[in-house]
Amino acid sequence: MSSISLRKIKKSFGALTILHAVDMEIDKGEFVVILGPSGCGKSTLLNVIAGLDECDEGQIVIEGKDVSGLEPSGRGLAMVFQSYALFPAMTVRRNLSFGMEIAGTPKATVTEKVAWVAKLLQIEALLDRKPGQLSGGQRQRVAIGRALVRSSSICLFDEPLSNLDAKLRAETRVELKQLHETLGSTMIYVTHDQIEAMTMADRVAVMHKGKVEQFAHPQSIYEKPASLFVAGFVGSPAMNFLEGRMDDAGRFVTADVPIDIDGYAFEGARPSGEAVLGLRCEDIVVVEPGTPRSVPAKLAFTELLGADALGWFDCLGKRFSVRLGVEAARSMHKEVGLRFDMAKASMFCAVSERRL
Numbered sequence: 001m002s003s004i005s006l007r008k009i010k011k012s013f014g015a016l017t018i019l020h021a022v023d024m025e026i027d028k029g030e031f032v033v034i035l036g037p038s039g040c041g042k043s044t045l046l047n048v049i050a051g052l053d054e055c056d057e058g059q060i061v062i063e064g065k066d067v068s069g070l071e072p073s074g075r076g077l078a079m080v081f082q083s084y085a086l087f088p089a090m091t092v093r094r095n096l097s098f099g100m101e102i103a104g105t106p107k108a109t110v111t112e113k114v115a116w117v118a119k120l121l122q123i124e125a126l127l128d129r130k131p132g133q134l135s136g137g138q139r140q141r142v143a144i145g146r147a148l149v150r151s152s153s154i155c156l157f158d159e160p161l162s163n164l165d166a167k168l169r170a171e172t173r174v175e176l177k178q179l180h181e182t183l184g185s186t187m188i189y190v191t192h193d194q195i196e197a198m199t200m201a202d203r204v205a206v207m208h209k210g211k212v213e214q215f216a217h218p219q220s221i222y223e224k225p226a227s228l229f230v231a232g233f234v235g236s237p238a239m240n241f242l243e244g245r246m247d248d249a250g251r252f253v254t255a256d257v258p259i260d261i262d263g264y265a266f267e268g269a270r271p272s273g274e275a276v277l278g279l280r281c282e283d284i285v286v287v288e289p290g291t292p293r294s295v296p297a298k299l300a301f302t303e304l305l306g307a308d309a310l311g312w313f314d315c316l317g318k319r320f321s322v323r324l325g326v327e328a329a330r331s332m333h334k335e336v337g338l339r340f341d342m343a344k345a346s347m348f349c350a351v352s353e354r355r356l
């Protein structure tokens with residue numbers, strides 16, 4: 001049985017449709033990340049699940065029960081908001097313990113849980129302060145703590161790490177992931193940070209303009225993006241794209257140059273018409289100029305990244321990023337050839353923007 005089923009969820013604000021028939025089945029104990037750019041509807045979707053916003057159409061089923069018409073308190077969820085919403089008049093300790101006290105948790109357990117979460121989130125020294133006396137990142141940690149102590153079987157997080165510095169963010173990411181493994185609760189985690197999505201998720205739902213474009217394991221999202229949007233949004237540096245068309249002989253032609261695409265596994269029959277070829281920087285090999293199955297390219301500049309390097313090449317009227325070894329980047333000639341690993345490439349229909 002799914003932990004959470006979202007069925008054809010629609011939501012508009014006035015004339016503006018924010019969620020277009022969102023369907024999702026989330027398994028029990030799964031860590032699902034909703035990933036997408038600012039304004040795509042992530043918080044709206046989370047608020048609809050939590051019951052803070054009502055959807056116009058559709059159904060939300062939590063652990064077998066239709067909760068669509070229920071108040072937030074009747075849905076049994078813990079939520080961390082994008083704006084932390086702490087009680088300003090209460091100390092951090094009270095903010096953490098309040099929910100448990102209301103639920104009638106024994107005093108000793110409350111004390112124990114507050115101590116546990118304060119240590120976990122490194123806020124022990126702040127327990128007697130009020131939210132107004134904390135930094136943004138500290139407030140955010142208290143908000144996370146407040147959700148964690150509730151031991152709910154479903155936790156919703158809306159960009160919970162956005163105000164932490166890079167180091168604390170990386171640490172808390174690992175802590176949350178470990179915590180998920182310990183608690184076994186179902187977690188839905190909203191972020192626009194693809195690193196968080198890739199590292200934490202069992203499955204990632206990539207959202208774009210109120211639609212879920214792909215809902216899959218992070219590695220599938222990276223290797224076989226279902227749409228041009230997903231391909232461009234996930235991965236750093238961004239995927240290299242070449243616009244062209246499939247000719248009558250079944251070849252891909254860009255800037256009047258036919259590209260050998262043997263080795264590419266099309267989802268269906270070999271298509272025709274306008275298409276886009278996508279290549280990740282690690283799926284392009286630098287070869288001697290004139291090597292068969294390569295296209296001529298000119299090195300523009302290299303960037304050393306520490307463990308490896310990126311070469312930026314002008315090729316077929318575009319600028320391509322190619323991952324290089326540090327030594328290779330140092331001794332790279334200006335005139336080279338680039339060979340594309342078609343087994344790892346992605347191709348998209350230029351009209352529907354879906355994977356071919």
Ligand SMILES: Nc1ncnc2c1ncn2[C@@H]1O[C@H](COP(=O)(O)OP(=O)(O)OP(=O)(O)O)[C@@H](O)[C@H]1O
Pocket residue numbers: 013018036037038039040041042043044045082192
């Ligand atoms: N109460 C509201 N009334 C009208 N429009 C709203 C309301 N709440 C959100 N919106 C609009 O709905 C769209 C989606 O908002 P939402 O907050 O879900 O985006 P998001 O994906 O969470 O973005 P971010 O990453 O910036 O938090 C935005 O265009 C926003 O302006």
Ligand SMILES: [Mg+2]
Pocket residue numbers: 042043044082158
């Ligand atoms: Mg948001």
